[in-house]
Amino acid sequence: MYNILKINENQRIDDVDKSDEIIEQSENIKIIKFKLFQSFNESNLMVIPFVSLQRQKVKTIERSWETNGIKRGIKVVGSAESGCPTILEMDVLLGLFRILVKNVDFKYEYNKNTNTVNLPRKINFTYQELAKELGYSIYGGSIKKKLEKSIKTLLETTIYSNFALRDVNEGEYITDFNGEESFRILKNYKSYSYSKKKKKCEKIGNSKEIKEQQSVDIDDFFFKNICNNYFNIYDYTKYVKLTKGISKKMFLLLSQWSHGYIKYLNYSTIYDYIGVDITLKQTQYYYNRIIKDSLDELKDIKFIDDYEVIISEGINFIFNINKLRISKGYDKYKSTEETIGRLQELGITFEEWTKYYRIDNEDYVKALLRYIDDKIKKGEVRDERQYTLTGLKYENYDVTKYMH
DNA sequence: TCAAAGGCGACACTGAGTGA
DNA sequence: TCACTCAGTGTCGCCTTTGA
Structure with a gap:
């Protein structure tokens, strides 16, 4: 068993x-x-x-x-x-x-x-x-x-x-x-x-x-x-x-994880999920180059509109450059630290956020926080913790407009 | 960055079958 | 008979991968 x-x-x-x-x-x-x-x-x-x-x-x-x-x-x-x-x-x-x-x-x-x-x-x-x-x-x-x-x-x-x-x-x-x-x-x-x-x-x-x-x-x-x-x-x-193995892996990962206009992944997450071991600097340079080639291929087939490489950190995959530009506040909760920080501010405990905040619903949680921020601003939330927890637990709030 | 090696796809075939 | 589908063989050269 x-x-x-x-x-x-x-x-x-x-x-x-x-x-x-x-x-x-x-x-x-x-x-x-x-x-x-x-x-x-x-x-x-x-x-x-x-x-x-x-x-x-x-x-x-x-x-x-x-x-x-x-x-x-x-x-x-x-x-x-x-x-x-x-x-x-x-x-x-x-x-x-x-x-x-x-x-x-x-x-x-x-x-x-x-x-x-x-x-x-x-x-x-x-x-x-x-x-x-x-x-x-x-x-x-x-x-x-x-x-x-x-x-x-x-x-x-x-x-x-x-x-x-x-x-x-x-x-x-x-x-x-x-x-x-x-x-x-x-x-x-x-x-x-x-x-x-x-x-x-x-x-x-x-x-x-x-x-x-x-x-x-x-x-x-x-x-x-x-x-x-x-x-x-x-x-x-x-x-x-797609012709390159890494392009295919990234295509599948992003098809599963991305729902908005942009998706940020750091290099270590990419290495983990495409399944490569980085032990030497030389290997890292090699795979970063291959990943860069794959990004071009993903762009060629119009799976992504564009990408931004943040050297030694990660990659922003841009799916809809126009919607990205017009979406408001998309720069909020870009990092995991900022997202977790905000969840804690709203009263979500360590046990709760480790349970409900995962890599596959990352976009939803970040959009949820932007949605809740708007609601709080308008004075529409009575119990911030309970309201956030329900949204996290059941993933039932319509936060599409807050995705980017 | 570049050269070597070999993996792999393209190509031109064959033969067996179906259905109009 | 013709147009099509299927599995199968062998050869050639391109291009991806690898290692220096």
Whole structure:
């Protein structure tokens, strides 16, 4: 059994309105439509550094980092043959999720009462379809072999979590690091082989039959989270345009974490989440240069409007430069220290802010403080502490206008 | 900053099948 | 018969990665 750390029973950062088109089917059931350029990914898989950026085979990845005073870590044990997943395996996983979106005709049911969705566990696919989704203009046996190897790596990869994987149904983080309870990404792979069919003198099926016979399932933990609406919808067509591994990692991180006009991340957070170790100054210079190249690539595909590098400190990712300019007071609560300071001023205790102020809701909390400041100015708040605490706990205040 | 190495994508094919 | 989809083979050269 794994141990669990209770974070917040009521926390649900996922907004139902992930996509634009929502059709009311009944009072509690809604049909939500993906846009044609969109796809989704389970939210833990958007951010945890479970892929290696090294070209050489890595057998295990062990990473730890600290957010808001809590030490977090993951251990990834790769497949015996291929080692840990690389950015290619991430691409393949996202390609499979994209095929799943197409298989359900770009729509799914959302149950308002239970906050659950009905996306399927099984992904039926063909390798040619997968290659197309990954942006390959041609298809051949070598590509098929490569993609199959990637799926097998994903099937065999095991992730152990130490306050890093979030079980959204329980509102808890999985904490055990002893390996008694492990998490896998995919399972039940079934493939279709022309060669084997030929050898057996069996009839070779058409594309429909191949797709029906070739599939892979999403494994239990991640599938349960998806069913419980813990996933992120992002622009898949932009992701596919990216060529650099670090660009892709940053794209996913920012798609998960950013909701406003600008997002600041310090270098140590970036190193932690893209999964690189900085031991020497030389390594740091090397990765800073690669990160800078990636920023240009993110700008080229129009994922970000611009960026500001604050040397030796961090990066401001600017998503909408015009809205940023007109938004009022966006420079308030830029730093974590300032945010925590204000929370303490409002009477929020250490236990409370470490519980409700996390890296994934950072933008919301900062916008919440700007919103509360305005409300206080207008004399609309009777109990500052209680008002702030409710906003933190349930994340139910509409602070969109105060995001930047 | 630059050169070497090798990984990987592009290309031109084949053969089996389906459906109009 | 034609246009299309699928898996599969082998070669070539570009370009990313790596290390100095």
